[in-house]
Amino acid sequence: xxxxxxxxxxxxxxxxxxxxxxxxxxxxxxxxxxxxxxxxxxxxxxxxxxxxxxxxxxxxxxxxxxxxxxxxxxxxxxxxxxxxxxxxxxxxxxxxx
Amino acid sequence: xxxxxxxxxxxxxxxxxxxxxxxxxxxxxxxxxxxxxxxxxxxxxxxxxxxxxxxxxxxxxxxxxxxxxxxxxxxxxxxxxxxxxxxxxxxxxxxxxxxxxxxxxxxxxxxxxxxxxxxxxxxxxxxxxxxxxxxxxxxxxxxxxxxxxxxxxxxxxxxxxxxxxxxxxxxxxxxxxxx
Ligand SMILES: [Zn+2]
Numbered sequence: 001x002x003x004x005x006x007x008x009x010x011x012x013x014x015x016x017x018x019x020x021x022x023x024x025x026x027x028x029x030x031x032x033x034x035x036x037x038x039x040x041x042x043x044x045x046x047x048x049x050x051x052x053x054x055x056x057x058x059x060x061x062x063x064x065x066x067x068x069x070x071x072x073x074x075x076x077x078x079x080x081x082x083x084x085x086x087x088x089x090x091x092x093x094x095x096x097x
Numbered sequence: 098x099x100x101x102x103x104x105x106x107x108x109x110x111x112x113x114x115x116x117x118x119x120x121x122x123x124x125x126x127x128x129x130x131x132x133x134x135x136x137x138x139x140x141x142x143x144x145x146x147x148x149x150x151x152x153x154x155x156x157x158x159x160x161x162x163x164x165x166x167x168x169x170x171x172x173x174x175x176x177x178x179x180x181x182x183x184x185x186x187x188x189x190x191x192x193x194x195x196x197x198x199x200x201x202x203x204x205x206x207x208x209x210x211x212x213x214x215x216x217x218x219x220x221x222x223x224x225x226x227x228x229x230x231x232x233x234x235x236x237x238x239x240x241x242x243x244x245x246x247x248x249x250x251x252x253x254x255x256x257x258x259x260x261x262x263x264x265x266x267x268x269x270x271x272x273x274x275x276x
Contacts, residue, residue: 007152007168008229009221012214015231059229059236060152062168080168 001073003066005057006080015059021045022052022065025084054081106196106256112264115271117202119263122248124197125175131187132169141181147173153226155240164227166238195238196256200263201246204270209247211266213237219244233262 001013021044028036045051049071055064063081068074110121132138132149139148146158150165161176178188200208206217215222215230222228227240235255240248251259 009153010216011230014214059231060167061170 001075003055003057003064003075004078005060005062005064006078007060007062008057011057011059015057016064017056017058019054019056019063022054022084024054025065025081025088050076103193106253107198107260110198110260112267113202114264114267115202115274116204117200117208117267117270119260119267120199120201122197122199124248124250125192126173126177127191127195128173128178129166129187129189129191130163130171130173130178130182131189133185133187136185138182138185141179141185142173144179144181145173145176153228155225155227164238164240166227167229172238194253195250196253196259197248197250198259198263199246199248201243203245204267204274205245205247207270208263208266209239209249211269212262213239215239232259235259235262 002010003013003016004010005015023040023044026040028040047070050067050069052065052067055066056062057064064078065081065084066078067076069076105121105123107121110119112119130138130149137149142148142163145161145163147156147161147163150156150163150171152165155162155164162174164172164174166172172191182188209215209232210217212232213230215228222241224241224244227238230237230239232249232251235251235258238250242248249259249263
């Protein structure tokens with residue numbers, strides 16, 4: 001499997017570390033309630049198809065959000081978590097830490 | 098206070114095996130340059146004739162070089178950092194932190210290909226560019242100075258492992274050529 005790093009271009013999967021589902025970026029507000037926090041911390045989908053997850057490109061130290069298809073191993077898109085987080089902050093200013 | 102003498106890892110290394118040669122390399126002063134968020138370091142680098150390199154790029158001028166070395170990180174090589182740089186970037190002296198070797202020869206690519214998942218074809222890794230990648234389990238910085246010439250840097254504490262991995266791969270490639 002090869003993953004396109006937004007910094008480095010197409011690289012071998014051995015250069016990456018898997019972190020987990022991309023929902024980690026969408027942190028609930030501190031007062032969102034037990035159910036929201038339980039879901040955020042513990043509940044994950046296991047889709048047969050398109051999924052979004054977080055990978056770390058070890059050599060260049062970039063966190064990357066990867067959209068990929070679990071049925072075909074095709075990578076649909078990648079972008080820096082820095083950019084995804086900025087977009088989330090813009091969409092939900094009340095969730096600012 | 099003990100009088101400690103600085104030593105250079107792999108000093109004097111110059112080993113030819115088959116059609117590849119591994120030699121020690123002294124890049125001079127190496128400083129990592131990490132621009133503070135939102136700051137532009139180009140004006141501070143201008144006295145050296147340099148600017149901050151885009152990913153994969155090496156810029157050279159007046160004997161100094163600056164090589165991209167990771168996300169929002171570059172290595173200034175062979176020059177003292179200009180004073181103005183300290184105001185716009187985090188600077189760390191890496192001269193003793195990394196060990197550098199030069200791998201050259203007709204089989205240099207074949208040797209490296211045994212150790213790194215990086216695509217070494219010149220169409221993917223062009224002469225004059227730089228890549229962050231891994232050499233087996235070691236984090237590495239590789240500058241391609243020529244089609245068959247690579248400057249390779251890893252953390253200085255791994256100098257012995259780098260030497261072992263590279264010479265072992267050189268031996269295997271040479272043995273393969275004799276079949
Ligand atoms: Zn990268």
